[in-house]
Amino acid sequence: MAQAVRDGIIKVNPARVTGWQKLYKQAEDELLDPRALALPDWEMLVKLAEALIAASYDNYRGWGDVVLFAASTAGGTRWSPSSGTSTCAGMTSGTRA
Known part of the structure; x- marks a missing residue:
């Protein structure tokens, strides 16, 4: 994948995507506590x-x-x-x- 990026075939190496862990944790927390998505008042x-x-x-x-x-x-x-x-x-x- 790194070579494909260097050669210009793809723009981003999908194996090196970062930041997904935080989004996954947030989605997991929302599934366990649906009130986290509720409006406050x-x-x-x-x-x-x-x-x-x-x-x-x-x-x-x-x-x-x-x-x-x-x-x-x-x-x-x-x-x-x-x-x-x-x-x-x-x-x-x-x-x-």
Whole structure:
């Protein structure tokens, strides 16, 4: 492989790829503790939904509503699209802008 790199056949020696151990360890940890991927609170979820709305065509609010609805139903949260508020044990209540 080193000779193939020297000859210009390939750009990177696949046998010398570094940094994968850290990524593998992180993925392994996330499999053992799925909560490591969870958002910390309701405000962060609302911020994620707002970013999705801002990135969508014509600032379509429906995508934000989908994110909030899916997250609240998965987490046992009660969310009202008309008021933009939620209630859930362990999460703070938030308001949609």
